[in-house]
Amino acid sequence: MISSALTNPQMRGLLAKHLRFHIVGAFVISLGVAAFYKFAVAELRKKAYADFYRNYDSRKAFEEMRRAGIFQSAK
């Protein structure tokens, strides 16, 4: 008696619709997060290490540390 005035809600395919929405979303979000991590964290860190060690003089660093007095075996 009532349903002649209103349209039915969606009766079928609810799980399929839910799965499609969430599977697509999960893919997109996880790929996005992985891409973001790769560029914002991993590549940045690799570049930082490369820049640091390009012109690194370990002898000079050792002399500075020795002069600061932190070693026990080299004063």
Add this chain to the structure above:
Amino acid sequence: MFFRAAWSLVRRKTGPGMRGTHGPGSAAHREGKMPPYTNYHAQRSYPMPDEPFCTELNAEQRALKEKEKGSWTQLSHAEKVALYRLQFHETFAEMNRRSNEWKTVMGCVFFFFGFTALMIWWQRVYVFPKKPITLTDEWKAQQLQRILDMKGNPVQGLASQWDYEKKEWKK
């Protein structure tokens, strides 16, 4: 949810006629009678309990139940609603109505946060022992100087933020 169930029980016991949520024309409750206390508890996850909501029926309701055994096309709209109300306490819309319970909950949570803070403050003043020597400012400064001398984490960490020529933190 149990808050609301208990609260609605309290409300129910405090007087006849306080059933404001029922629609007009529900013959089963028009007299202002209170239904007897039963095990009836409807939840969204258990929508069709075994027992009906009203088990003690007056003559009018019993007649309606007899009529229900025949063809349902003979029932009027009001009778169908009355039968529904006999079987079920609330419709899904009524059962799932939102409430203001969350405000109470959050209020109590914050209140206890504050109370805990006051307790810890009092303990700080009257209970805690003296700080060990390693937590004094002089010791901590010497510790930091030693880490910088060792150039700890020079690539991206602590020593990378220290300017060794000017002897200060990098901007």
